[in-house]
Every structure is written in C-alpha cells, then in structure tokens.
Amino acid sequence: MNNKDIFLINKxxxxxxxxxxxxxxxxxxxFGDGDLGISMYQGFKGMLNNYDQEETDIGKVFMKMSRDFNESAPSSLGTILSFGMIGMAKATKGITELNSEQLYEALKSGVNNIVSKTGTKIGEKTILDSLIPAIENTKNLKNKGFKILARSMAEEAEKGAIETKNFVSKHGRASYHGEKTLGHIDGGAYVGKLLFEALSSYYN
Structure with missing residues (x-):
C-alpha cells in the first residue's frame, strides 16, 4: 500500500x-445533531480536494489528511476521526510502502489514539464499537495479506455496528435520551463500518 492506494481508498x-x-x-x-451524513461526506470530499498525491512519506500523508479532514468536517466525529489519522501518521512516519502487518499496526495506532484522546471505551455506543472489534478480532490475520485482513476487518466492524443496538448512548447529545437509544444503530459506529467496507472492497 502506497500513497496512490490510500488516495483511491479514500475515493x-x-x-x-x-x-x-x-x-x-x-x-x-x-438522538444527535442530525448532520452526520453531511459532515462525513463534506469531510472526505474536502480532504480529497486538498490531497497531495505526490507525497511519498505515508506518515506525512496521514498527517495532512487529519488537518484537511478536521477543517472540512467541523463536528465531534470529524475531530475523532482526525485523532485516528494522527495516530496512523505517527505509526507510518518515514514509510513509503506498507505491507498488511504495517497497515494493521497503523490502524491499531489510530484507534488507540482515539481511545486516549476521548477516554471512550467499547460498549458506549460510539464509532469505537465498530473500530475496536475490527482491530482486536483480526490481530492474528495481520500477516495474511491485505485481502484476508481487510475482509475480516470489514466483517468485524459491521458486527460491531449492529451490536450497538444493544447499547445505551453514553456520550454527546444522544446520552440525554438514555434508554430510548436502545434498539438503534449508532451513526458513528456505522461510519466506522463504512470505512472498513471501503478498504475491503479495494482489496477484494
């Protein structure tokens, strides 16, 4: 995986x-602000409009992505995803080509940075309910190549997103609705599912 691949995955x-x-x-x-679909689409669109396809250092690519995405998606989830990109940038600094194990470690670093910055954990009905299973449940596949790893990550992220139906929201505006949030998929977790769906479709 190089910068060209990352650009196409983001597309x-x-x-x-x-x-x-x-x-x-x-x-x-x-239960939220009602703008999630707009902010996520604007975030990735704005990021791609400013994308540097000439940069070879993947760490620098992810760092620029984090800044551009945060500016284009001024929302709480936009900031959270930017934290993830910063974590990925730190793990890939100076690398120009990633193998599947390096991609796994970069994604793990991204998720860990989100956890560290937000203080959120699994089961609290957030994007982490799809991101954490995608990482934790595929660690034995990180050396199996992009196709197997990405497909498994997508499956785990989807299961995690669906599982949020059984959780009560603990953060943001949704937390004010308490038990009423049961039975509904969390929008942020569904965004996480879409991220891994895109990765899987690129390699399958």
Whole structure:
C-alpha cells in the first residue's frame, strides 16, 4: 500500500459516505445533531480536494489528511476521526510502502489514539464499537495479506455496528435520551463500518 492506494481508498470512502448520506442523517436525527451524513461526506470530499498525491512519506500523508479532514468536517466525529489519522501518521512516519502487518499496526495506532484522546471505551455506543472489534478480532490475520485482513476487518466492524443496538448512548447529545437509544444503530459506529467496507472492497 502506497500513497496512490490510500488516495483511491479514500475515493471509495467518499462515495460510500455520499451513497449512505441520507441513512446517516436518519440515524443521527434520532438522538444527535442530525448532520452526520453531511459532515462525513463534506469531510472526505474536502480532504480529497486538498490531497497531495505526490507525497511519498505515508506518515506525512496521514498527517495532512487529519488537518484537511478536521477543517472540512467541523463536528465531534470529524475531530475523532482526525485523532485516528494522527495516530496512523505517527505509526507510518518515514514509510513509503506498507505491507498488511504495517497497515494493521497503523490502524491499531489510530484507534488507540482515539481511545486516549476521548477516554471512550467499547460498549458506549460510539464509532469505537465498530473500530475496536475490527482491530482486536483480526490481530492474528495481520500477516495474511491485505485481502484476508481487510475482509475480516470489514466483517468485524459491521458486527460491531449492529451490536450497538444493544447499547445505551453514553456520550454527546444522544446520552440525554438514555434508554430510548436502545434498539438503534449508532451513526458513528456505522461510519466506522463504512470505512472498513471501503478498504475491503479495494482489496477484494
């Protein structure tokens, strides 16, 4: 995986955010600010509009992505995803080509940075409910190549997103609704599912 691959994966993410914009808005309008689909699509679109396809240092690519995405998606989830990109940047500094193990470690670093910055854990009905299973449940596959790793990550992220139906929201505006949030998929977790869906589709 090099910068060209990362750019094309982000193009796939942008398309998924556009295609799922209305669904994300529906999920967010139940208990959140109601703008999730718009902010995520704008975030990836704005990031791609400023993308540096000439840079070879993947760490620098992710660092620039974090800044551009945060500016284009001024929302809490936009900031959270930027934390993830910063974590990935730190893990890939000076690297120009990633193998599947390095990609896994970069994604793990990104998720760990989100956990560290937000103080959130699994089971609190957030994006981490799809991101953490995608990492924790695939660590034995990190040396199996991109296709197997990405497909398994996507499956785990999807299961994690669906599982949020059984959780009560603990953060943000949704937390004010308490038990009413049961039975509904968390919008942020669904965004996490879409991220890994794009990665998997690129390699499968």
């Amino acid at each position: 796939s993410i942008e398309k998924l955010m556009k295609d799922n914009k209305e669904y994300l808005l529906e999920l967010d309008q139940l």
